[in-house]
């Protein structure tokens with residue numbers, strides 16, 4: 001995990017304010033989550049709690065956020081202290097959590113793309129499966145492993161850029177650069193192809209693995225017009241997976 005989130009926790013939180021995050025990312029992720037009312041939910045790689053809080057506010061009965069970064073969890077806990085919604089947080093590595101398998105739903109926005117090789121991906125998927133009850137669901141957002149970097153449109157209008165450090169093979173670094181008001185923020189994750197994800201999920205005990213394309217919310221379409229979002233939607237830099245244990 002080469003991106004040190006402790007050092008960039010505040011900037012990452014600011015980068016979540018870009019319009020595509022709510023109009024596409026959150027809209028699609030929450031559509032896939034469905035109604036979490038009464039469910040026990042674990043938000044893995046929860047960062048500063050962006051989706052953790054939302055899952056609780058949507059009615060999940062118990063929500064635990066887990067992240068490797070103490071800096072991210074410190075921000076999440078500070079927000080919970082300032083405006084409590086009833087979420088617990090834990091600093092931990094999703095590959096070796098050892099939580100009891102008591103959750104109905106695991107959500108992870110941008111966890112699997114931190115695996116540098118198939119071995120790490122397998123460990124992450126096993127870690128996710130371990131938290132879930134039999135029949136529990138896993139819903140995740142990820143850098144799109146099918147992105148064609150040779151035919152990429154500019155994503156500058158959305159406030160970010162995404163680049164691959166060479167030909168796509170296992171572990172090729174993928175760098176996201178987000179525009180902030182006072183500079184840029186770079187985070188690095190890693191390429192593993194779709195079949196590697198499917199194999200790791202199946203080996204961890206998941207079935208019904210489905211890839212889902214990002215969807216634009218009606219509010220996003222009304223705010224900017226369909227044409228504005230076309231480059232994003234026709235070359236989606238993010239993708240979603242849902243599956244069941």
Ligand SMILES: C[S@@+](CC[C@H](N)C(=O)[O-])C[C@H]1O[C@@H](n2cnc3c(N)ncnc32)[C@H](O)[C@@H]1O
Pocket residue numbers: 001005016044045046047048049050051066067068069072092093094095108109110111114
């Ligand atoms: C791009 S951020 C996403 C945060 C949050 N899910 C969101 O959407 O705002 C990725 C997060 O993954 C965390 N992370 C990376 N590898 C992890 C691991 N093995 N276990 C737990 N967290 C991890 C990082 O610390 C970072 O906070």
